Amino acid sequence: GGDRIIVRASEWVDGTANIKISASRSSAIVFVNGPVHSAEEEATRGGFAFIAGTGVVPVLGTQALFVKLDNPSTSNANIFLMRRLFGGNRTANDAVLEYQAYTNPTMVLSNVVPPGNRRGGDANASEAIWSWQAAAIDAITIGGAQGSGGFVPHLGIQEVRDVEFILPPGQSLGFVVTGVGSNLGQAARLSVTLEWYEEPIF
Numbered sequence: 430g431g432d433r434i435i436v437r438a439s440e441w442v443d444g445t446a447n448i449k450i451s452a453s454r455s456s457a458i459v460f461v462n463g464p465v466h467s468a469e470e471e472a473t474r475g476g477f478a479f480i481a482g483t484g485v486v487p488v489l490g491t492q493a494l495f496v497k498l499d500n501p502s503t504s505n506a507n508i509f510l511m512r513r514l515f516g517g518n519r520t521a522n523d524a525v526l527e528y529q530a531y532t533n534p535t536m537v538l539s540n541v542v543p544p545g546n547r548r549g550g551d552a553n554a555s556e557a558i559w560s561w562q563a564a565a566i567d568a569i570t571i572g573g574a575q576g577s578g579g580f581v582p583h584l585g586i587q588e589v590r591d592v593e594f595i596l597p598p599g600q601s602l603g604f605v606v607t608g609v610g611s612n613l614g615q616a617a618r619l620s621v622t623l624e625w626y627e628e629p630i631f
Contacts, residue, residue, distance in 0.1 A: 434450065436448060468509070468626070468628075469509070469511055469626050472509075472626035472627065472628070473547050473548060473626065474548065475548075476546060476548040476552075476553040477506075477553060477626055477627045477628070477629075478546070478547040478548065478624075478625070478626040478627075479544040479545060479546055479547060479555040479557065479624070479625055479626070479627065480544060480545050480547055480622065480623070480624050480625075481498070481542065481544040481545065481555075481557070481559035481622070481623055482514070482620060482621060482622030482623065483496060483540075483561045483619070483620055483621045483622070484620065485618050485619070485620050486561075486563055486618065486619050486620065487563075487616065487617075487618050488563045488606075488613055488616065488617055488618070488619050489563070489613070489616050490608075490612065490613050490614050490615040490616050491565055491612050491613075492563045492564055492565055492566075492612055492613060493563070493564070493565070493566045493569075493605055493606060493607045493608075493611075493612055493613065494561070494562075494563050494605070494606040494619050494621065495536060495538055495561060495562050495563075495564065495569055495571070495603065495604075495605050496538070496559075496560070496561040496603060496604050496605075496621045496623075497534055497536060497538055497558075497559070497560050497561070497601060497602070497603040497604075498510065498557055498558075498559055498596070498601060498602050498603070498623055498625075499557065499558040499559075499560070499601040500556060500557055500558075500596040500597065500598055500599065500600055500601065501556070501558060501598065501599070502598050502599040503598070504556040504557075504598040504599075505556060505598075505629055505630055506556040506598075506627040506628060506629050506630055507595060507596070507597050507598075507627065507628050507630060508556070508557055508595070508596040508597075508625050508626075508627055509593060509594075509595055509596075509625055509626050509627070509628065510592070510593065510594040510595070510596065510602065510623060510624075510625040511591065511592075511593055511624050511625055511626065512589055512590060512591045512592060512623075512624045513589075513590055513592060513604075513621070513622065513623050513624075514587050514588065514589050514590075514620070514621070514622040514623075514624075515528060515581045515582060515587070515588050515590075515606070515619075515620070515621055516581075516582060516585070516586060516587030516588065516619065516620045517581050517582060517583045517585075517606075517617050517618065517619045517620070518583065518584070518585050518617060518618045518619075519583035519584070519617050520583065520584065521583075521584060523583065523615065523617075524608060524609060524614060524615075525580050525581070525583060526580065526581040526583065526606055526607065526608060526613065526617065526619070527578060527579070527580055527581065527606070527607055527608070527609070527610065528578055528579060528580075528581050528604050528605065528606045528607070529575060529576075529577075529578040529604070529605050529607070530575075530576040530577045530578060530602065530603070530604055531571055531572075531573040531574060531575055531576060531602070531603040531604070531605070532573055532574045532576055532600075532601075532602060533572075533573040533574065533600060533601050533602075534571050534572050534573035534601060534602075534603035535570065535571070535572030535573060536569050536570060536571050536572060536573075536603060537560075538560035538561055538562040538569075539560070539562045540560055540561050540562055541558065541559070541560045542559055542560070542561075543555070543559070544557055544559050547624075555627065556598075556627055557596075557625070557627070559623070561621070565612060566605075566607060566611055566612050571603065571605060573601075573603065581606055581619070587620065598630070604621060606619055606621065
């Protein structure tokens with residue numbers, strides 16, 4: 430999984446020799462058959478790529494949607510978030526929804542769902558904790574540091590954004606979907622999905 434090893438015989442050497450090479454610990458590299466073009470593709474083939482989402486959630490006008498991806502301090506892997514998908518069913522005449530990202534939010538959310546492995550039938554479980562909740566904006570203490578934000582697509586469109594964000598153990602990332610900086614104002618059906626892969630730490 431690393432470099433090449435070359436063994437050359439000197440001119441005065443005669444006879445044969447047996448050479449044994451052994452590793453002292455398991456490699457973090459997953460060996461696969463066929464060409465691999467990226468670390469994410471390699472992790473997917475090796476059973477270390479994951480996906481988690483809210484599904485399509487009916488959110489009341491008096492609520493916002495909160496999601497959190499947490500890599501606990503007891504984790505044995507780095508999480509490489511690769512993309513996020515936001516979608517909503519607001520019509521063209523409705524106010525556009527917004528989202529705000531938070532690093533290391535302290536919020537505790539009620540729906541905790543095990544992430545799915547992106548290799549079908551694989552038994553590897555994610556180190557991450559994925560959670561979400563629809564609740565009034567003043568009912569959840571978000572915590573953490575506020576980061577980037579933007580608009581959520583509507584008309585039933587789902588936007589896919591490639592964004593690489595690394596979460597070492599003890600780090601988390603959260604998103605909050607709101608109306609004009611507060612609750613939605615009017616009911617909507619929303620979805621948030623995150624895709625990532627994990628590399629074991631030895």
